[in-house]
Amino acid sequence: MFSTFLEGLQLVLQPDVLIAILAASIYGLIVGALPGLSATMATALLVPVTFYMSPIAAVAAIIAASAMAIFSGDIPGCLLRIPGTPASAAYTDEAFAMTKKGEAETALGICLWFSAIGGIIGTLSLIIMAPLLAEMAFKFSTFEYFWLAFLGLMCATLVARSSPPKAIAAMFLGLLVSAVGIENPAGTPRFTFGMTDLLGGIEPIPVLVGVFAVAEIMRGMALKDPPSIPHRRFGSILKGQWELTKTHKPQQIRGNIVGIIIGVLPGAGADMAAWVSYAMAKRFSKTPEKFGTGHPEGLIEAGASNNASLASGWVPALLFGIPGDTITAIAIGVLYMKGLNPGPTLFTEKASSMYALYIIFILSNIIMIPLGIAMIRLSSTVLRLPRYTVMSVIVLLCAVGSFATGNNLFLVLLVAIFGVVGYLMEKNGYPVAALVLGVVMGTMVEQSFVTSLIKSDGSILPFFSRPVSAVLAAMTFAALLWPAAVWALKKSRNRLQPASP
Amino acid sequence: MIISDRISGGGLAALGLVSFIYGSGLPPVPGQPVGPEVFPMVVGAGLMFCGSLVALGIGRTFEEETEIIVSEDGTTQGETNAAVEPGAVFKVALPPLLLVFYVLASESIGFIPTAFVMVAAMCLALGARVRSALLMAAVAPPLVHLIFSKLLRVPLPAGLLPMPW
Missing domain, CATH: 1.10.287 (Helix Hairpins)
Structure with missing residues (x-):
């Protein structure tokens, strides 16, 4: 084991990997700090560039950029009350209240320090959980994979903050997109309408760039310019963080655990983790009345939570190819491209690569502290950049980047189409994360379903009679029926309410 | 919408x-x-x-x-409620339209002129002054071209204005 660790370390200490980590970190910090540009978008735009990197460097770039972007989204939230990424939205008011009290350094310090710790704890959970689950996953057959994929899809619709029918419809739309082309068990062209460009199917990458990058830019077009930030000199950022670490142990433990759990759930990522953790911090606090007035408790818990979820989101991604959040949905595409196909064998045959991945996670969270401090000090300059400079270049990058993934102009057209689709969906309450999950997992769902049916000669009995299958099936049906149960409960409670005074 | x-x-x-x-x-x-x-x-x-x-x-x-x-x-956050105005609709539709423009134009007129139009249009739509928009449109495309065609070896169409590298 120690020799594999050393091999992993060797893989990381290559100059190209280290340069990739540093460059991606700076890129992530800047994109994350710009309001309206999310961590997912930063990652999606990075994919075309990772085409040209070595496998480890490509994965390293994605890990570093996403971790930095999630932290740096806190900076404009703290200073301008505009969250840089949706993951910071939960505690933006709290952080800004601290800034107004003259404690901007403490607030930013909390975001940075506890983000880094959360990220490291999340990584530890990945290191512990993944090999244990891999052990189990070796016994899985197509029946279990089918239920896992299905359960993953259901989870994504459950955690979406929208109406269940809309979320499930979005997921089906994604599955339909994945059905295009000849990559199905029989190799029959489907939904190609005689177009050769559609024969190869619709790859997840143009869909991702479309719904995350183009749609975000479209939303950004309607936004007003953020207020310009007053020039300020920051005192020591990390001062007092150690005391807070010692005095706020329960918040950190809760935040990290909640973040890890939400990260593992397919489709739910950092923004969800932050919302849940902030709400939990308030509920369990001895002084809930102080929340919203610039109180560190919620900030610590939610700041740790969103970064912890980032690493644990890789658990289902690496093991089953099921994305834990939208960022890992992108990462899965890169893993396949680089020959690191997700699955339990990754942990046996490519163990050194896995160690390299763990090391990259830890390393990124450590360099987050010095780079983050630099970014905070430079923030007034970066946030003064007029929005058109960045947004115009991003549109250009969407075009060139998607073209680069296949040297095909049709891909650029797909990006434009999915940009419009993503924009319309978001505006009308259809969660795009569910669509993306459908696109990424469609092939897996179909293949495991059809292969299972062929194996069982058309009988659906083995889907329920195998022990693990049965458990997974029960969980899936519970997930399916949950919204209906909540709805019925709410209805009966509403009926009771008028009776009570 | x-x-x-x-x-x-x-x-x-x-x-x-x-x-x-x-x-x-x-x-x-x-x-x-x-x-x-x-x-x-x-x-x-x-x-x-x-x-x-x-x-x-x-x-x-x-x-x-x-x-x-x-x-x-x-x-x-801070979204204008005037999204119903025709100008606002056009602004929102601009990014995908520019991508379609890239599909149609890049092969014939080349990467640099196409990118120039895209960047300039985006800057102007986002309220940049004409001079800053033209400056951005003149500087950004060659840089993107340098990165993608030289470092990443993506065959970007040369068209009317081939780059020296």
């Missing part, structure tokens, strides 16, 4: 129906119980069901409950 649930749900249900009918017409694999037709049919049926639920307004209670959260989300 808000579409009523009746229309979006109905549209999805119709799409599901198309997928179902299309799927049922696909040739089965001889000797096998299931073939390529099953998946489009299952997905089509699901879309029809969910689309109808959306059109009937079932499940809307869940949206109301989370309304407060969504409005605090960064994506909706």
